[in-house]
Every structure is written in C-alpha cells, then in structure tokens.
Amino acid sequence: MTEASNGQVTKESVLAALQQIEDPDLHRDIVSLGFVPEGDISICGSNVSVRIVLTTPACPVRETMKEQAQQLITSLPGVEQAEVTMDASVRSTGIGRGPKEIEGVRNIIAVASNKGGVGKSTVAVNLAIALRRFGARVGLMDADLTGPNIPTMLGLGVGFQADTGLGIVERYGIRAASIGFVLKRGLPVVWRGPMIGTGVRQLMHDLPWNAEGELDYLIVDLPPGTSDASMSAAQEAPIAGTVIVTTPNNVSLEDAMKAVTMFEKLNVPVFGLIENMSYFVCPHCGDRTDIFGHGGAQQTAEELGIDFLGEIPLDPSIRSGADTGIPIVESDPESPVGRAFAEIAQTVAARTSVQHFFATTAAS
Numbered sequence: 001m002t003e004a005s006n007g008q009v010t011k012e013s014v015l016a017a018l019q020q021i022e023d024p025d026l027h028r029d030i031v032s033l034g035f036v037p038e039g040d041i042s043i044c045g046s047n048v049s050v051r052i053v054l055t056t057p058a059c060p061v062r063e064t065m066k067e068q069a070q071q072l073i074t075s076l077p078g079v080e081q082a083e084v085t086m087d088a089s090v091r092s093t094g095i096g097r098g099p100k101e102i103e104g105v106r107n108i109i110a111v112a113s114n115k116g117g118v119g120k121s122t123v124a125v126n127l128a129i130a131l132r133r134f135g136a137r138v139g140l141m142d143a144d145l146t147g148p149n150i151p152t153m154l155g156l157g158v159g160f161q162a163d164t165g166l167g168i169v170e171r172y173g174i175r176a177a178s179i180g181f182v183l184k185r186g187l188p189v190v191w192r193g194p195m196i197g198t199g200v201r202q203l204m205h206d207l208p209w210n211a212e213g214e215l216d217y218l219i220v221d222l223p224p225g226t227s228d229a230s231m232s233a234a235q236e237a238p239i240a241g242t243v244i245v246t247t248p249n250n251v252s253l254e255d256a257m258k259a260v261t262m263f264e265k266l267n268v269p270v271f272g273l274i275e276n277m278s279y280f281v282c283p284h285c286g287d288r289t290d291i292f293g294h295g296g297a298q299q300t301a302e303e304l305g306i307d308f309l310g311e312i313p314l315d316p317s318i319r320s321g322a323d324t325g326i327p328i329v330e331s332d333p334e335s336p337v338g339r340a341f342a343e344i345a346q347t348v349a350a351r352t353s354v355q356h357f358f359a360t361t362a363a364s
C-alpha cells in the first residue's frame with residue numbers, strides 16, 4: 001500500500017517519484033541503479049529527506065538532479081518539505097577483470113598518445129587536480145620512467161626526495177608518485193624494456209597508494225607510443241579506461257589512431273579523444289586562430305567510433321603553469337581553460353561510472 005490510500009507519503013511513493021529521474025549516461029532510472037538507498041529516505045510527518053548517492057562527485061548533472069528530485073518529492077500528496085542531499089560513492093571498476101588490482105584504488109585512468117609533446121602530462125596533472133576539486137580522492141602516477149615530468153609540473157622539481165620515505169608525495173590534495181622524485185637532476189634513466197616493465201609494476205603495486213585511505217581515481221601518465229610502459233601498465237593492473245590526447249593536425253591524429261588500436265588489442269577500454277592545443281585566443285585582440293587546424297579529433301573520434309571528450313585551447317598560462325609547478329586548474333580554476341579541464345574531468349568520471357556499470361551487468 002502506498003500514500004494514495006490515506007494521503008500519507010511513504011518510502012514507496014518517494015521511490016516511485018524518483019524513478020522518473022534518469023541517469024543521462026546509463027539511461028536507467030536512478031532508483032533501479034541503486035542511487036537512492038532506502039535507508040536514507042526518512043519521513044517525518046509531511047517532511048521528507050532523501051540522500052541520493054551518485055557514482056562520482058564530479059557528476060555534471062548533480063545540481064539538476066537535485067532540483068528534479070526536490071520538485072518530484074514536493075509534488076507528492078502529503079509532502080510539505082523535501083530535503084535532498086547529494087552524495088557520491090565512487091565504485092570500483094577493477095574487480096575480477098584479469099590483472100591484479102592495485103590495493104585501495106577504485107579506478108585507474110590512463111592518459112596516453114602515440115606522440116610526445118601533445119600534452120599528456122599536462123592533461124594528466126590538470127585532470128587529477130580537477131577531479132580532486134570535485135571532492136574525489138585522487139592519485140597521480142608518472143609512468144614515463146625515462147622522461148618524468150610530473151615532479152616539475154607539481155612544483156616539486158626533479159631530484160625532490162619524497163619526504164614520506166614511501167615514494168608518494170601529497171601535493172594540491174592529490175597523491176603523486178614519480179621516479180623523478182628520487183632521481184638526481186639531469187640524470188637520464190637508461191633502462192631497457194624489461195626494466196621499464198618492472199618499474200611500472202613497482203610503481204603500481206609496491207607503493208602504499210592507500211596508506212591514507214582509498215583512492216577513487218588513480219591517473220596514470222604514460223609515455224608516448226606503444227611502449228613497454230604502456231603495455232606493462234595495461235597488463236599489470238585493470239585500467240578502467242584510457243584517455244587519448246591528440247593535437248588537431250593529421251600527423252598527430254594518425255598516431256592517436258594507433259594508440260586507440262593498441263589499447264583495444266590489449267583489451268583496455270578507450271574512453272575517447274581529447275583535442276589539446278585546439279585553438280588559440282589572442283590575448284590582445286581576442287581573435288581565435290586554429291593553429292593546428294580544428295575539429296580533426298572530433299572527426300577522428302567519430303571515424304573510430306569512440307567518444308570525443310573535449311578540447312583544450314593553446315594557452316600560455318597552461319605552459320607557464322606546467323613550468324612553475326602550479327597547474328592552471330589549481331591557480332585559476334575559473335578561467336576558460338580551467339573550466340575546460342573541469343568539464344573533461346566530469347566527462348571522464350562519467351565514462352568511468354558507465355564502465356563500472358557495464359562491467360558489473362556483464363558479469364551478473
């Protein structure tokens with residue numbers, strides 16, 4: 001029996017109302033997706049409070065959903081006030097997917113391309129900090145063992161000695177590890193393939209990533225190409241998905257296609273393409289110039305049947321943020337570039353939730 005009989009609101013009627021809200025990525029209603037724990041619906045006379053638990057704090061429709069829920073509940077008979085709390089619990093994509101999970105890490109997201117200098121590390125760092133700013137617990141692993149850039153980009157400098165003694169350093173609220181933390185400045189790493197593989201494995205499995213609690217997302221910054229590091233990363237841990245970074249010119253796009261093929265062969269899901277250095281807005285006249293052409297990545301993504309995740313303009317503040325060690329998402333999150341990274345972070349978080357959903361529905 002529900003509210004209809006006596007004008008009293010019940011948990012059932014609240015759930016029935018909330019069933020009208022659909023998750024835009026999963027195309028299912030939020031009740032059947034388990035986002036509304038029954039234990040978190042409380043009814044006191046004509047006051048209803050509900051907690052909706054999303055699969056990521058970086059959900060782009062969080063506020064819209066909250067308003068929708070509030071409206072739907074208030075319009076139920078017998079309800080005067082509705083209080084909707086939005087929460088998130090990031091689910092793990094790793095379980096039962098072959099390679100050994102990294103303990104305490106719920107989702108691994110790799111950033112890759114087949115080319116150097118297209119902005120992988122830049123995207124990895126800003127993506128990590130953007131996810132953190134949404135409230136997620138985030139780690140950043142520098143898998144570019146022969147050319148580690150994460151220390152500089154986080155303002156820690158090459159040769160910075162991890163003060164924890166554990167190889168993981170906390171910076172801007174994220175937990176980062178790089179071989180660069182323990183190298184002497186200017187000293188090149190000359191490693192052969194098998195050693196690189198071992199290095200990646202050690203970074204993944206021998207560091208205490210969860211020493212200070214679980215991580216929702218571990219972003220892995222890969223070196224360019226179909227290298228030993230990328231292969232090892234794909235084989236050593238269950239990667240939720242890869243983000244491929246490319247510039248809009250054809251040569252870079254060709255390489256991006258190769259990266260997509262490689263990950264597909266390795267059975268690692270590809271979340272999609274990011275077009276970096278997409279266009280330049282002149283700081284003097286405000287005119288937009290498409291230095292490397294424009295829109296190529298979107299077209300390539302369509303051809304490859306993968307998603308286009310967004311575009312980042314060419315902006316001197318990105319370069320100076322990388323060089324001074326204060327990433328743009330940290331120093332100026334509200335700038336157009338900061339917002340572009342935040343939007344991409346939301347898209348990537350949504351893709352991760354979708355990946356979890358498919359992995360679990362396929363398994364059950």
Ligand SMILES: Nc1ncnc2c1ncn2[C@@H]1O[C@H](COP(=O)(O)OP(=O)(O)O)[C@@H](O)[C@H]1O
Nearest residue numbers: 116117118119120121122313314315318319322
């Ligand atoms: N959108 C951008 N605008 C301006 N400079 C950028 C942008 N993306 C990357 N850079 C700069 O380009 C260089 C290469 O980027 P990086 O992230 O190191 O590339 P990768 O990791 O792919 O080799 C760095 O100096 C970085 O600061």
Ligand SMILES: [Mg+2]
Nearest residue numbers: 120121144149
């Ligand atoms: Mg790099």
